[in-house]
Amino acid sequence: MNNIVQISRPRSALLLLLIMISPLASAALVLDPSHGGGAAWELDRCAACHPLRFIHLGDPGVYAIVGQEGYATCYSCHGTNGGEEKPPVCVDCHNSGALPGAPALDGTHSHNFNDTESGLGDDACVACHAASDMDGRFTPEIDLTKLPDANGKLTPSHSITEFCLRCHNRGHQVPGYEIKAESRYDPLVAMEDNYRFIDYHGLRHGSGKRLYYGLRKGYRYAAWVECTDCHAMHGTNNPSLLIDRSGKGVARLEAQFRDKDWPVDISEGNYAQLCVLCHQMKSPVDAADNDTGNGLAGIHRVTGDCRPCHSHGQAIQAGL
Ligand code: HEC
C-alpha cells in the first residue's frame, strides 16, 4: 500500500507524466514482475496510479472503450498483474453493440472447434488470439496464438494460412485440438498437403491462361490466397464456414468494390457467388454474363454443383 500513498505526494506529477508518455516497450501487453520497476507488481488498485484519462492516449479505440467499461476490464488485456487467475473476457467488448464488425460475429456457424453450429465464446477467442495486442491492426505474428509448428516449436505464425495449417494437417496436430476426420482426404486434415502440392489457391501456381481466365483488381495469378479470403472464422450462414458476404473475406479486393458487401449464398455445392467475387472473365465466353444471383457475373456455369470439378485436393479436374 505504501507505493500508492507515495504517488499522491508532489513527486506524483512527474511519475504520472512518465506513465503518460511511456509507450509499451514490447508488443506484449501482459504485465510481468518488472511492472513499474517492480514496485507495481501484484498491486490490484490500478486506479491509484493510472487515471483513465491519462492512459491509452495513443490508441483512440482502446481509450474510448476502456473509458466506458472502466477498471473491470484492465485484466482482460494486461493480465492479472500477479493476482489470482481469472477467466478470459472478450465478448463483453467484442459484440455487435460495443465493437460492431470487429469481428463480424453474425451467422449461424462459427469456428468453435466443435459442432460449428453455435456461436463463439471467450474460450474459443483465446484459442486463436491468446496474446492479441489490440492495437487496431491485425498482425498474424502477434495477434494469433503461438501454436506448435511442424517441428513442435512454439513459433509465431508468419501468415494466417500458416496458422490454420498448424492444426489442419495429418501428422502434427495441436494437442487438445485434434481433428476427427472421415478419411485421409478430408480437407480437415488434408489441407496442409493440398495447399502445398495440389490446390491452385495454395502454393502451386495456376497457369492464368485457361479459357475462362481473369481476376478482379487486387488478385493476380501465380500468387497464393489466404484461407480466410474464403472462410469466415467468427460467423457465417454458409456451410463449410464459407463467407456469406464480401466484407468477411476476400481481403485483397479493392476496398471500393469489397465494401459493397456483395452477398454470398451457397447451397448444394454451388459456389458461384463466392468465386465471382475474385474471378471475372477477360474474354467472355460460355454465358459469362449470366448473373450468379448476387448482381455479379463473369464466370462459367453459374448454376449447378461445382464440386465434381472444383474442390480442395482435386488434382484431375480443374481443381481449387
Ligand atoms: C503503485 C502504482 C501502480 C499501480 C497500482 C499499478 N501500476 Fe501500472 N505502472 C506503474 C508504473 C510506475 C509504470 C511504469 C510507467 C513507465 O514505465 O513509464 C506502470 C506501467 C504500466 C503498464 C505499461 C507496461 C509496463 O509493464 O510498463 C501497464 C499496461 C500498466 N502499468 C497497467 C496496470 C494495471 C492493469 C494495474 C492494475 C492491475 C496497474 N498498472 C497498477 C504504476 C502502477
Ligand code: HEC
Ligand atoms: C482492449 C485492451 C485494453 C484494455 C482493456 C486496457 N488496456 Fe491498457 N493498453 C492497451 C494497449 C493496446 C496499450 C498500448 C498502446 C498504447 O500505448 O495506448 C495499453 C497501454 C497501457 C499503459 C501504458 C501507457 C499508455 O497509457 O498507453 C497503461 C498504463 C495501461 N495500458 C493501463 C491500463 C489500465 C489501468 C487498464 C484498465 C482501466 C487498461 N490499461 C485496460 C490495451 C488495453
Ligand code: HEC
Ligand atoms: C479459429 C481461429 C479464430 C477464432 C476461434 C477467433 N478468431 Fe478472431 N481472427 C482469426 C483470424 C485468422 C483473423 C484474421 C483474419 C480475419 O479477420 O478473418 C481474426 C481476426 C480478428 C479480429 C480483427 C479483424 C476484425 O474482423 O476486426 C478481431 C477483433 C478478432 N478476430 C476477435 C475475435 C474474438 C473476439 C473471438 C472470439 C469471439 C475470435 N476472434 C475468435 C481467427 C480466429
Ligand code: HEC
Ligand atoms: C475492454 C474491451 C476489450 C476487451 C475486454 C477485449 N478487447 Fe480485443 N480489442 C478491443 C479494442 C478497442 C480493439 C481495437 C479495435 C480497433 O481499434 O479496431 C481490440 C482488438 C482486438 C483484436 C484485433 C487485433 C488488434 O491488434 O487490434 C483481437 C484479435 C482481439 N481484440 C481479441 C481479443 C480477445 C481474444 C479478447 C479476450 C481475451 C479481447 N480482445 C478482449 C477491446 C477489447
Ligand code: HEC
Ligand atoms: C487450434 C487448432 C485449429 C486452428 C488453429 C484452426 N482450426 Fe479449423 N478446425 C479445428 C477443429 C478441431 C475443427 C473441428 C473439426 C471437427 O469437426 O471435428 C475445425 C474445423 C474447421 C472447418 C470445418 C468447419 C465445418 O463446417 O465443418 C474449417 C473450414 C476450418 N476449420 C478452417 C480453418 C481455418 C481457415 C483456420 C485458420 C484461420 C483454422 N481452421 C484454424 C482446429 C483448428
Ligand code: HEC
Ligand atoms: C479470394 C479470391 C478468390 C476466390 C474467392 C476464388 N479464387 Fe480462384 N483464384 C484466385 C487467384 C488469386 C488465383 C491464381 C492462383 C495462382 O495462379 O497461383 C486463382 C486460381 C484459380 C484456378 C486456377 C486457374 C489457372 O489458371 O490454372 C481455378 C480453377 C480457380 N481459381 C477456381 C476457383 C473457384 C471454382 C472458386 C470458387 C469456389 C474460386 N476460384 C474462388 C482467387 C480466388
Ligand code: HEC
Ligand atoms: C464439369 C467440370 C466443371 C464444373 C462442374 C465446373 N467447372 Fe469451373 N472449370 C472447369 C474447367 C475444366 C475449367 C478450366 C477451363 C480451361 O482449362 O480452359 C474451369 C474454370 C473455372 C474458373 C476459372 C479459373 C481461371 O481463372 O481460369 C472458374 C472461376 C470456375 N471454373 C468456376 C466454376 C463454378 C463457380 C462452378 C459451379 C457453379 C464450376 N466452375 C463448375 C470445369 C468445371
Ligand code: HEC
Ligand atoms: C478460394 C477459396 C478457398 C480457399 C482459399 C480455401 N478454401 Fe477451404 N473450402 C473452399 C470451398 C469452396 C470448400 C467446399 C468444397 C470442398 O470441400 O472442397 C472448402 C472446404 C474446406 C474444408 C472442408 C469443410 C467441411 O465442411 O468439411 C476445410 C476444412 C477447408 N476448406 C479448410 C481450408 C483451409 C485450412 C484453407 C487454407 C489452407 C482453405 N480451406 C482455403 C474454399 C476455399
